[in-house]
Amino acid sequence: MAKPASPIVDNLQAAAVHFNEQGVPVSDTFDDIYYSNDDGLAESSYVFVQHNGLIERWQNLRAEECFVIAESGFGSGLNFINAWAQFEQHAPASARLHFVSFEKYPLTVDALRQALSRFTQLAQYSQQLVAVYPLPVAGLFRCRLAQGRVTLDLIFGDLLHTLPRWQQQAKASVDAWFLDGFAPAKNPDMWQSSLYQGMAVSAKPDASFATFTAVGAVKRGLQAAGFQVEKVPGYGRKREMLRGQLSSADKPQQKASNPRTPAPVAVIGAGIAGLNTCYALQQRGIETILISTAVADGGSGNRQGAVYPQLHAEATPLSDFYHAAFHYAQHWYPQVAADHCHFDGLLQLAFNPQRERRYRAVAARCPAALAIWQTAAQLRQQTGLAIQQDGLYLAGAGWLTPAALLSSLLARFRGQHYQQTVTQLQPCGSDWRLSLANGSDIVASQVVLANAHAATELLQPLAIELPLRPVRGQVTLVRASSEATSGLADNAKVICHKGYLTPAWQGVHCVGASFVRGDTDVSIRASEDQQNIDSLREQLPDIAALEVVSSRAAVRCSTPDHLPIVGALTAAPGLFTLLGLGSHGLTAAPLCAELVAAALCGEPAPLLPQLSERLAPQRFAAKRGE
């Protein structure tokens, strides 16, 4: 369906390709090759690396500096892995590469693997790319590679729609543009003035560009957008190509100043939100201090937690956000806590007719690798349990142990950790003063509030009100009386219904969770254990007798529109929030932490603006005063 004017992105067509006799992928849509028949790799190096002057520029990067490349037409990813390989060779070890690439017709992962297989010298890079490559669904998907040294943002969708949005928040952030894609004669739609304008808006004042083509219309378009354009000899049999830079590069100007100030950034809260934020900031070389009353004392302290996207049957902001966040979390957690991730599948039972309709529609819309519809019989086979409902099956989802994850993140945190409660937050010049319960003060340049509903009290004196709603939840830990014979011991998949049942870990399952709006009490209630077990038994009447081992109650921090509150507080410059993760913090937090870190560092964001605006704290104030 074509909805060019709609703000919501559509599902995509995967690229139609075949491989020619030389093994080079050829687009059926554009009747053009993905890379040169002769030597695609050498051409990529010549056109894009050499003519953007990248090797010298990379050698001159400061420690921890981030170099941003943007590209039109990701294609087979050859330019990306080539740039990555050469960056590793020439840039300082602490410098980072951020590569943003637009693609309207993504290759499937199998075609991508095949297309890159002939470049054996880059095999280690191709393999890592293939492992994190997203499904062909419209949107921005962030991929973390090389232990976070390399970030790849893949933006699937029509560049003529995605670039104008992306450039708004990526203003003056790109160091080099790779203007690639199928030849102008074969793909005239892409080579438009809005592309050149987007390149100029997103480019730093001293940014460069290079492109394989020398077509007159392209040259004039780039010049009209403000680039100085030079014709140079093309690669191989191509006579000419274009390279150049923004015209403003001539004018005297200061080197873009480092946006960081000497005082460190303070993160309040050591749950999944705070520790992910610490990691994301530290990765960017930002001095960070962590202040928390305790570690994982709130919702992050459960024994097991599920990681899966909430999917709607339509492209809603919530569904799009969770798909993007899930993609990131699914690949990020194994990088920091591989032994503690059990992404062996999760099922969502269709426990009423509304859910059945929704899940069937979700399955119809989503790629099978994300979610499929399965009958009760198939689910029984998957789990070995006497499931009576059909449902949705998410093969890549699963569970992890939050405590192990958080200790792994805490162990990697090299900044100061104050185990203190923050009692007050006050502006102090352009910095912030944090008063601690022990009477001491800390000054921070910026503050990230990652302390769930406790943020309300800190924001109130600043006249900032956010709709953070506490929702009590109690989880019941159980052991099956006949674990071995009940089949429970062999099931590796999380079962979600109104509540959920985790696979056994050390012989104990989590059965969750109660849901009491507005209740911040965390004492254990026998009645809620009973509710949890009754609700499970409704779905699995034949389940073995369950013995309650212990229980844990905590308070979720939810929001009225079920999306977290993430970003800069415009009313209080220097304050950022990562709050309101509700029941889905494990899935949402890693990408939200990237969003906060990007905002704080002026880097391209991991979400397109139509989604980051829906997470922004000021969304609730949008209609006020009208």
Added chain:
Amino acid sequence: MQLQQLVDKVEPLFDEAVVDGDDDELFASGYLRGHFDLVVAQLEMAGESDAEKLFPALQAAVSQTRHELTPADQAHIDNLIQRLQARAAA
């Protein structure tokens, strides 16, 4: 009726609209659901618990972004709002 009660009452319609619907209805449902969630959040923030405010606010939000939509899509959205209102009145 309280706002939250009304929300609970009409929300399932979004999922239902999806199932019998074609691509256009799927689009309308997703588009409107985004507006709906945000309008509810904004009303709650403004301390509004009066359910009467929901549909006028939703209409206002949608009309602000009407220029993004083709006339055909506008019609699908309007139709869905009417169905939500009918559900609310039921």
